[in-house]
Amino acid sequence: EDTDLVFITAGMGGGTGTGAAPIVAEVAKEMGALTVGVVTRPFTFEGRRRTSQAEEGIAALGSRVDTLIVIPNNKLLSVISEQTPVQEAFKVADDILRQGVQGISDIITIPGLVNVDFADVRAVMADAGSALMGIGMGSGKSRAREAAVAAISSPLLESSIEGARGVVLNITGGSDLTLHEVNSAAETVYEVVDPNANIIFGAVIDDKLQGEIRITVIATGFTGEAQSAPKSVETPLNRRPIAPTPMPPTPKVEPKSRPGLDIPEFLQRRRFPRGPKE
Template identity: 45%
Template sequence: MTAPAHAAPVEGNVSARPLTSSVKDEVTDKEEGKKRPLVATFKDGKPWITVMGLGGAGSNAVNNMIASQLEGVEFVVANTDCQALGRSLAPSKITLGKDITKGLGAGSKPELGKRSAEQQKTEIEQMLKGSNMLFITGGMGGGTCTGAAPVVASVARELNILTVGVVSTPFRSEGPNRTRLANAGVKELAKYVDTLIVVPNQNLLALADKSTTMLDAFRYADDVLLEGVKGVTDLIVRPGLINLDFADIKTILSNAGRAIMGSGVSSEEARARKAAEQALVNPLLGDLPTESAHGLLVTIRGGEDMTLFEVDEIMEIIRNRVHDEANIIFGTCYDQSLDGSVYVSIIVSGIQTDVISPPIRGAHVPLQERTDRGELGTKAKPDEVGKPAEGLFSRFFSL
């Protein structure tokens, strides 16, 4: 961790990847129990972060991030369905299984998704070369993401890229077969990613009412990826008094297994305390299990009016919830759109669980009621893009 450090945001998406420097580190491979090199190649002194969306759900999540004008990230989508691929806003696209599915999709057959990704393995490798960190996102239970995600993750592992999987699981109404396929896909993906992020679609129903549209519900789910990636990139590319380097990110996320993340934002009196307390409670999954966590990565964002005492108060609240052996790394950064507000996000890593879709604890509170109470975010206006809404999935999500 370095303080102070000032870095300019990375601008736009770059197709070429000129590399200016590289450093090597080692992490322990969770499967083989041996050291593996983790190569970090940097462009202009900044780590290269890639988000790859797989299948229709992954493409939608990437479109949401592009519309939000996220800085410092390269976007890639890959699909077996050429028609769906054509609707993507991503500058880089990969057609999977050109000779297998003929561009017509995987037909909810993961084995076709796997074979299709393996056929394009060289293309995937070329697309990922030079990346320091990769987010893989998509919906489990269908054909493309379920089969292709482990293949992409294995390629990333061979390239020594820090990899985070962000995947959703099906609604119960989609049937036991789709749930079985999703669970199998999640378990297979977990073998290759450093950190696994699971968003159970079923949990959305407990926060929805009869008037909640499908678009609104899935937009909240897409914000899981947006806020997760933004929480990491802001620590690296935004100027602040306490900046983190890429080695700090690796310390918490390398071979971390399952994790949970929460975030909170407040502009009210005692805003620091309220933001920290919000970040420690996830309305979908309950309290963050900080007591048993192996590591915590804390991001504190605010305007230039954010004080040292507020940062100290936030960290004291979080430290009081963590056991003495936990590794806590935090950073602060400035965000002009947050003048008057304080934003806190926490990644709790090293959670030991085999649960794919945990039960929701707490009372049913419809999305509309939460919106009326000001607990849910609304679609950002053009001049508000990048400003976190004080709401459901912009505040809380499971990883």
């Protein structure tokens, strides 16, 4: 009771998380809490049955939370090395969930350069439906823009955040984080989302990040087209199938009934024209 924000995290596809998460979400939302689901979709190698159960669980959870962020574990294959052990890979997946939750909670609970009111976060995430999350790191002279670009083009994103109408932006850096860097990162995100998007951003200080900046972007409020799969480019050659050029029908040759078949004289003249008369 009296809880403003509830996070529900689970690895979908098994029994506990898939079955319990929707029930917990329903209770939390009935109590008036802003309910956010942050879950993972199983690796393909975990089998079709687990994948099917995960999709059913994600659908059930999506109808009971305000915002649902789904992290596809398969996307992790592009951000971890080939030598990463299986157990370590699952730890990476769990840490991504943690970063998603922390990216939202920190800008509310931790005082920073730019503080965010919970009501602002609720305005963006209440009844928002499906959301995308990107995380980026940056270092060096252009670290703010570098981190922002990495976040909005993160391998974890199943589709582009272009056109998002609601964004929660967390900019975290060490004590050397400047206001100009915050502005640079925010402008980079502004360039790709809807011009009229409701963007809530906070800047948090974490002394562990000296020399680095971490940016977490939660994007919501998509139209159906914005999250659609990339369309194939239509060219003059593939616009429509080219029908084969019709060939004239081959004359039907009547089988000879006997070797000594007589050929009419006018046909003989057509086939074997006579030479000029002497």
